[in-house]
Amino acid sequence: MSTMEHYRQIFADADMVGKDIDWLAAGREKALAEFEQSGFPTSRNEDWKYTRVNPIEKKAWNWSGKTCVGLDPEDLNDYVFERKNSHVLVFVNGWFQPQLSTKHELPQGVTLSSMAAQIADGADELKPYLGKIAQNNNGFMALNTAFSNDGAYLHVAQNVTLDKPVQLVFIATRQSDPVFTNTRNLIVLERGAQAQVVETYGFISGEPENFTNAITEAVVAEGARLYHNIAQRESEQGYHVSTVAATVAKDGHFEQNAIAIGARLMRTDINVALTEPGAHATLNGLYLPHKRQHMDYHTFIDHAAPRCTSEEVYRGVLDDAGRGVFNGKVLVREGAVQTNADQSNKNLLLSKQAEVDTKPQLEIFNDDVKCSHGATIGQLNDLHIFYLRSRGLDEGQARSMLTYAFANEVVNRISLEPLRDRMSMAILDRMPGGEELKKLV
Amino acid sequence: MEKLLEIKNLHAEVGGKEILKGIDLTVNYGEIHAIMGPNGSGKSTLSNVLAGREGYEVTEGEVIYKGKNLLELEPEERAREGIFMAFQYPVEIPGVNNSYFLKAALNAKLKHEGKPEIDAMDFLTLVRDRMKIVEMDDKFMSRGVNEGFSGGEKKRNEILQMAVLEPTLAILDETDSGLDIDALRIVAEGVNKLRSPERSVIMVTHYQRLLDYIVPDFVHVLSDGRIIKSGDKSLALELEEKGYGWLLGEDEAA
Structure with a gap:
């Protein structure tokens, strides 16, 4: 068949x-x-x-x-x-x-x-x-x-x-x-x-x-x-x-x-x-692929009327051979004047095999708009790691603390508190060193 | 007097460039040493080498701390053995909470000493007590490490960490730079409170100003990677009066 x-x-x-x-x-x-x-x-x-x-x-x-x-x-x-x-x-x-x-x-x-x-x-x-x-x-x-x-x-x-x-x-x-x-x-x-x-x-x-x-x-x-x-x-x-x-x-x-x-x-x-007019969208997202997981977020915000606002914060933490895709399209149509749109996508690669494709896509068809977007892909900051180690934390602990902080940039935006706590715990559950960190946070 | 730290003929490179060209320095328990010198003389390199920062490569010489080869230890092992460097430029680490970071640091040290970890209540009491010394508000503890702190707040946070971790050897890397007179007084008070026969301090500074508040037992002048003159606190005053040119000229003449 x-x-x-x-x-x-x-x-x-x-x-x-x-x-x-x-x-x-x-x-x-x-x-x-x-x-x-x-x-x-x-x-x-x-x-x-x-x-x-x-x-x-x-x-x-x-x-x-x-x-x-x-x-x-x-x-x-x-x-x-x-x-x-x-x-x-x-x-x-x-x-x-x-x-x-x-x-x-x-x-x-x-x-x-x-x-x-x-x-x-x-x-x-x-x-x-x-x-x-x-x-x-x-x-x-x-x-x-x-x-x-x-x-x-x-x-x-x-x-x-x-x-x-x-x-x-x-x-x-x-x-x-x-x-x-x-x-x-x-x-x-x-x-x-x-x-x-x-x-x-x-x-x-x-x-x-x-x-x-x-x-x-x-x-x-x-x-x-x-x-x-x-x-x-x-x-x-x-x-x-x-x-x-x-x-x-x-x-x-x-x-x-x-x-x-x-x-x-x-x-x-x-x-x-x-x-x-005056409509607003906030889109926050976090993807955490590890092992051989593949995670793809495609977002599309259509500014079709004047004075609309949108804010988008997406973060990726990619470990092992994890693969991430972020495609963030913002369309500002003709006549959608005084649009205000911000988009940011940051990615943290924790391993050499991890990979991410990020594509911010802004299409603007009128002049009177304020739009910003930024995408980064990077590793943990060496100076941050050294600072934590210089206070007695071992390297693994320092790395998991910094990774958790990065992911929390999104989790902290969840307004529903019990969900926020659940998500923090769910993230720690699958992070290297997360168990130890759970005792602290 | 018992030796805490002994630096012998220390040479170090940064990015392939030799910065330290043979430092000899002995610090006994309970002593405060000031290391002064013009910009580029190697003061910060010395601090960073002692703290174990990557990129600072020791090419010759040795450093003995509490009878052990310090240079073989990882940065965190040095910290747990009681070395604390107050950074010249403390980094902002957004999202890493001051409170749990400091608790993790203290527990790492306690564990290393074979002591039980501190519980949440005792930790809170300890931190509140130490925060008074540096006149820091409770709200700082729930913020990210140095996140959005002013220059003075960052330096006070360094001293707070020091007061909680109670190091055996504190290295203050230009802690006075960028501080106004009130912040300087607070920072100095924090250091003075820590003074004891079991602890030593190395103060790296460009200016004599800090030494009005924290009076050193010894003053060393560093130039071009070497200690060119050592003396007591009067040396700092003399330097203040005559400027580094006085000694550098002498060095060239010799």
Whole structure:
């Protein structure tokens, strides 16, 4: 069976929800056709030049049906913080698991549910948004749309603040056949609404060879504020491809922290469109590939209206034969006057085999803008190491302290304190000398 | 008197250029030595060689510290054995927290001495006490090492580290440079508090000014990589009056 036949076959067999909803079924069918047309991206495509996806392409990924999982909420403690003070939606191999989730009382005007449940109970509410913010720009996105089934749906009504953070936890478990999950999330903040969302991708029971293919669409209406976080902590045998697409309206605020720790191969695209005057985007990111991990962040900030601002801070710490890619595109359109855009990408290479490709990309089509960008690749500073050693720290300790400090430049930007602490610990867990440093910090 | 440090015929190069051309110096326990000299005479090179900085290559001679060959020790081993260099230009290390860095340094030393590590409460008490000496505010401890500190704050931070680590041999590399009179007084007070029969200090300085506050037992004049004259504190006063030209001329005549 060819690759396309394989996906056509499982598409026919999959127990997806909403097969009987015409517009949804048609959208899936169209997306599958697009995928059949385009296939997976190749390195001939400039956007995929440094990230070869053959290992994903070579495998015949299978659909994971709705199955019972023998897990307790406590099994997820590594990935979930402060259950008492958060709404927690847990998904295992792509399906929502109510018995592992915690939903507190929601303020009036807030909908928080699994996508599958929303499709079953009120698909029409999704229709104005699904596929409207994220276009199927590549084969992965088309594949996601074709197989999209479950995920999270958050809708916050006008001027409502969701005070408890929402944690979306996507867990992969070891399966006899390698499975893919096509998580689809939708976040809609109406005018003046506020929410904090954390997407965590993790695994349980051995190191599954899974493939997460996720899309999150977010709508930030006038004056709304969305604090969005992604903790990518997949199995190091697994694959993670995801896209976050957000539109930010007048005086809206989109702030995101993306931390990449896991996966054998990761590619994440973050596309933010500032569509009306005064919109703002903050994008922070940290990638920490080691061993033979490959991590690729592509960010795109579209300044499409006057007086919009954006700030972007990405850091990479690359060890062993780890490989990193950062492509940060900022487009300032004609008429987007008084744009203010800052971008910085710094990379720390800890070994001779580590490698990073960084590409800041500024395209400016009017005069009245303030834009800056900078990218650096370097090693730890010898004088810093000597200073610490001259106080009695051994070289390893000095190096881990300096590396941690470098990574923390991003972690410290996370406004959600329990998440910040979790991320600090997660970084220390996988850093040489991290255990010792944990006792100090 | 028991010898703490003995430098014999020390020659050292930086970037292939010979800077130290045969230094002989003995420092006994409890003594304060001032090393003075014009720019480029090798003062800072001497400090850096003693602290073990990379790029400073010893080509001849030896340095005996507490009866051991100092030059064989890594910088951190020297520190744990009680050598502390206050840097001329303390580096800013953003993100490395002053407090946990200093705690790690103290614990490394305690561990080396076979003592138990200090707990968080005792450490806090100790640091607060030492911060009073250098008139530093608590808020400095939660900041990155020297991050955004003024010149004077950086030097005071060096003295704070010294006060916490209680070295046997403190090397002050031009600690007075760039200090206003108040900061100079604070720094000097920190050093004077540390004075004891078990500790020695080497002060490297261009100016006599610091010696008004920290009175040395001996003054040595370094020129072109050699000590050309040694004396007591009156030598510094004489230098102040006559300038280095006086001695350099004498050297040339000899």
